[in-house]
Amino acid sequence: MTTTNRNRDPKRHIEAEKPHWIEWATGFVSVLLVLALAGWIGREALIKSADTPELSVRVGETIRKGEHYVVRIELQNRAPATAAAVRVAGTLTSAEGFEEISETTFDYAPAESVTKGGLLFRADPSAGRLDIRPTGYSEP
Numbered sequence: 001m002t003t004t005n006r007n008r009d010p011k012r013h014i015e016a017e018k019p020h021w022i023e024w025a026t027g028f029v030s031v032l033l034v035l036a037l038a039g040w041i042g043r044e045a046l047i048k049s050a051d052t053p054e055l056s057v058r059v060g061e062t063i064r065k066g067e068h069y070v071v072r073i074e075l076q077n078r079a080p081a082t083a084a085a086v087r088v089a090g091t092l093t094s095a096e097g098f099e100e101i102s103e104t105t106f107d108y109a110p111a112e113s114v115t116k117g118g119l120l121f122r123a124d125p126s127a128g129r130l131d132i133r134p135t136g137y138s139e140p
Helices: 021-047
Strands: 055-065 068-077 083-093 099-109 113-121 129-138
Touching: 055 083, 055 129, 068 083, 068 099, 068 129, 083 113, 099 113
Parallel strands: none
Antiparallel strands: 055 068, 068 113, 083 099, 083 129
């Protein structure tokens, strides 16, 4: 069994009667930060309503990959509401009147954001008329 020699010197662990000024300053700054954060979260909760998403699609470049043409798209959600399972459909109409449809689903479209993806077509989109639009979503 081991024993520890403890020195009971009263000068070793003395606490000051009054806190140091840096402790007061740190506490004051911390309280200000917590109050500011709580105020900001409360403001966001009150001002930003649970509106419906405002979805739009912007068509980017077209790239040939093997036997497909990839049309890059950007899904933009301008509203403060989030959308999930956003479906985007693209219809390519050729000069002869044939239609080719391609669809994709974006798992998540956060509020006020841009999400990127692509649609695949067998025919060259530059040789026909391309119509791309969001077709539906669900609320998360």
